[in-house]
Amino acid sequence: MSIDLRPIRTATTTLAILPLLAAPAAAQRILGNSNPNAYVSPIWLQVVPFAASDHTTGQELWGLDVNTLGVAQIADLRPGPEGSSPSGFAYRPNAIDLFFAADNGVNGRELWRTDGTVSGTMMVADIHPAGSSRPTDLVGVGSNVFFVADDGATGRELWRSDGNTTTLVRDIRPNGDSDPRDLVDFNGVLFFSADDGVGGRELWRSDGTPVGTFLVRDLFLGGSSNPRDLTVAGGRLFFAANNAGIGRELHTSDGTAGGTGPVADIRPGGASSTPAMLTGAALPIYFSADDGVHGRELWRSDGTPAGTTLVGDIRPGAASSRIDSMIMAPAAAGVWFVADDGVTGRELWSATGAGAAPLPQLVAGPGSADPTHLTPAGLGIAVFRATTPANGTELWASDGTVGGTGIVADIRPGTRGSRVLGLAPTVALFAGNSFGAMFAADDGSTGLELWRTNGTPAGTTLAANIAPDLPGG
Secondary structure (H helix, E strand, O other): EEOOOOOOOOOOOOOOOOOOOOOOOHHHOOOOOOOOOOOOOOOOOOOEEEEOOOOOOOOEEEEEEOOOEEEEEEEEEOOOOOOOOOEEEEEEOOOOOEEEEEEOOOOOOOEEEEEEOOOEEEEEEOOOOOOOOOOEEEEEEOOOOOOEEEEEOOOOOEEEEEOOOEEEEOOOOOOOOOOOOOOEOOOOOEEEEEEEOOOOOEEEEEEOOOOOOEEEHHHHHHOOOOOOOEEEEEEEEEEEEOOOOOEEEEEEEOOOOOOEEEOOOOOOOOOOOOOEEEEEEOEEEEEEEEEOOOOEEEEEOOOOOOOEEEOOOOOOOOOOOOEEEEOOOOOOOOEEEEEEOOEEEEEEEEEEOOOOOOOOOOOOOOOOOOOOOEEEEEOOOOEEEEEEOOOOEEEEEEEEOOOOOEEEOOOOOOOOOOOHHHEEEEEEEEEEEEEEEEEEEEEOOOEEEEEEEOOOOOOOOEEEEEEEEOOOO
């Protein structure tokens, strides 16, 4: 069996399972995503969908029943062994269905939707009748899902669908591809970057209508500002962008041209600090940047020049601490991330307004446990994969304390490890227990299969052996 390790909304994060969110509005934040500002409304589906292969029907749409914890194929969209390869999953806010891209072998790769049932799984539109429209970058905003597709006539442009009507929003670049990227919901309006062929790649917005789809501001006249990492925090939109005279720096927007501009010139003199990994919901927002003095380190910003500061020089001097896997702290303000201070190797760190501090070291000395895929799993803990000499790559968890940090389960005993792939947060209650995450792992006998965990040894179990008849599975 192989589990789909592609992300919910982008191609930069390995999320295998689609989160079932049944939490208050304030808690409806998909953490662990490459864009940490993916908000959705409660989805009362009875099935958690995911993509998997039983090596008979190919990669198809499967689901885990939240009541029985049973796993079954939802629909075989492409009969035969080749599979429809579902991907690009996105929920619409205030709806009970899920949109995705799939290829049924007849219409090409097109837009589909499901409510977790066979009868409720259908192709939404054949956008490119003569081929594949290849929908990507799906994101739900209001009653619509926005996405990028090619109908064979206008190139790769912005589309929207409410499940019944699917339309081209606007041909932003006639006779070419505007290729919208980094789609994000900001106050019920879609924001994204696009290239109209005139002003370069800049920040755009759309309410789903042609007249309501327009350039917010041309930040780099005569070039492309290339906005990336669009992130909503504190009621504002933050992103990294090029700007004439200051290089690539942190920018912010309130959605208007006058309210869009640079926050601070972190690396003065025209050079770029190149902000990355923007993370946060409330202010301050955290990110990595290189000021030309301390190397690439952790920074924070409240949206003002004075409030944009270095959190800590984790690896002193000009060397970089190689920050990675940043998420919001599961139980308090701030962030957790992975960094290398040059002494203890790549280990877990936390940061608040007081600065950055190491979390318990998983491998003593200069060796690295190299934690990755940090995923909040409820109850104030995060689960993640880490590699140690004794256990190989296994599932670990931490609540931010020495006593609360340790291996969750040695799924494959010995030094080879179970691999632990595609960790994804799932906020739901099963039999009264908080069910925090799902992932793929190999216990040495069933092969790479679907597992679930609440961050405890007892709550970490094989969810399903989807390909039981295939040795090594």
